[in-house]
Amino acid sequence: MQRIVAALLLTASVLLPGQLRAQAESPEDLERELRSMVVSPTAADVDRQMILDFLDREDVRDVATGHGVDPEGLQDRVATLDDESTSELADRVRGVQEDLAQVGGDTFVITSTTVIIILLVLILILVA
């Protein structure tokens, strides 16, 4: 009996909101909504843009060119990574940024240039 009640509740939880919305939305509305969903950037797009934005920062470009790294070439390589590799790279970049954000205090100060170099090296290692 408990299983039947649970199944009914589960079914209702899925179907009931649909029943209520059906009165308000037509197929045309739903098709429009579906189109808007795929227009939004995917998670991989967001990850890729995060890395590209980092590489596009003026201070990052200055550091990169100062160390013989072509920032445009690096951006091109990031753009060719598949979604899985992009997400992996983005996670690592975020992780390094978070780790570095926790470092500091009186005994050890990391300059922004050092942070940029570390992240550039990380990206270079992963995409070169």
Added chain:
Amino acid sequence: MTRSGLAALWGLLALGGPSSILTAQAAPPAVGPERVPFIGQTPLLCGGAAAAMVERYWGTRRVYGDDYAHLVRQHQGGIAAGDLRDELRRNGYDVHVSTGDPEAAFRMVSRGIPPILLLTGGEPALHYVVLVGADPETAWIHDPNFGPARRLARRDLVARWEGSNFLALAARPSRTVETAGPPSPGGVRSSRRPTRGSPRPPPAESGGASPVPPTLDSAMTLLRSGQPEGARRLARPLAGDGGRHGGLARRILATAAYTGGDPLEALRHWNALSDPVIDLVDVRGAEDVRHHVLAARLGLRPRTLLTPDALRLARRRLQAVPAVETSRVDYRPLPDGSVVVQGFVAQRSPWPGPADGIAIAARAIADETIALEAGPLFSGGDRLALHVGWNRAQRRAGATFATASEHLPGIVGVSLDWRRERHRSSSDPGWTEVEERIRGGFQLDDWVAETLALGLGVGMERWRLGLPATDADGTSTARRVGFATLTAAWSPLDGSGVRASGSTWAGSVARFAMATVEIFGDAALGEASRISATTALSVTTSEAPRTVWPGAGTGELRRGLLRGHPLASDGAVGGAGFGPHLVHGTLDARRSFFRLGPLEAGGAIFVDAARVWPADRSGPPRNLVDPGVGLFASTGPREIRLDVARGDDRWVVSARVSPPPPG
């Protein structure tokens, strides 16, 4: 009024007067190359392509350079600036034409308006481009005749622009239609700008609101809450139904697949509804390769249906362009249901870099060969490969030029190769016999399906030694033969598949042939280990000279491996793994000990095996098995390998560098 005040007023007037003054407070971001769609031109339509790019920047869809074809004045070789201005105005834009002040155009870019510039002094003489980015030293232009995001020094741009007295057209939507605002930085633009034409009829049953089945509405609920898999389960049973609800179910399946990270599956569902139509093909990243070439390689045309097979094939074809190191081809849905196909390319370095230098030096030591690559040299995605080898058993020199072309199918290669081989005499092992030939050839290769590549090669060879000096009638003749080669490669997965090739030579002094079938596979065993296997069968006809015989050895003279039995000794080819017919195979298991990005090093164990048939069936075939161990260091596709293999009665140390030079 100060100079800067005048400039600001000029800039505002350029936007179209008071209406723009009101909207200028929004302070749109600077343009940036990535925010302006690129459209390549057709003959005489650089102006049309430039205008279409600007229109698309502001959100208009399905506009192409050809839409401006009626403005072309054949005798003037293009479109007059006044005609372009008037047409843009008719299309709903405020257009300001400026002359004499290059800085005004740079200021517009910083305010989010990409101006059209008329350049001179290049090829063609008068040429429209779109200024899409600028900093104090550098400018970026979309050149309809070459490609997107071309970077050049700002002073060089000004020099090329001076001849037209810095003619620039700045267009932005007029107030009556200006509801979309400037495009968003992410490249996803509003659909509220007008759309030209309509690639397909409006959806059927568009009139009246019919109730949505509860199952589909529930699927929508799951989709909204980020559960695409659940939405797919609910919508799938209804996708086969005809009519509106079946179509809606298909769209839910497609959307769930796309948002769930499976764009190819999404295409399959959209295709059932005759969607999506390609709006634009845009390839970025190849600074020295013409966009026309890369777009042609993709084989995807605007206004046609994008299918999963076509997308997969486009990926293969773009990656096959010689100047392309890595690439990605995907698509981005647009609000109107069409898609932009986006290609991204990381171009090979035109000249050898430090890592190449290490590989070149290592090959020179290990293989007695220098192999160099350079390119692109001519903007066609081309690559030039040169090699010279000085092994006493095989001296060789050659060059191969491979390129893509917008006018030719596939990748076209032209090669010239000279080779001189010394072979141990079969009748008297103490003697050597020399064969020498030079060949020129033409090769065409292409992916014809997602998993199938075909190639055709033709050419001529001139043999100085190795072929008979007289023909069948006993007449002395030039030892020339023509050859033709057919290749086919079936590769369902990267690194695995079957390759087959057949070559035939024909001339007055000789006719012979060779065929090879190779099966290869590669699989990961955990994160640090891989196993690969290769086996190949090669046969030649009885008339074939030994220079075309197959062989298996340490890898420097023939690609087959039998590392305990070198192919050459005492300056002559003739090892145990050399014969007119050969089957060989290699099983190789490797493990990485060290990995840092593309740099990888580790160890391997392997077994090479071969079965060799002697010439003229002078004896039984010989079976050979060589186990061994090795060390490797690799960076990307380049690998240096050091092996020790057990031969008949000794250990053999060998080294080689991959990939081998062409030929």
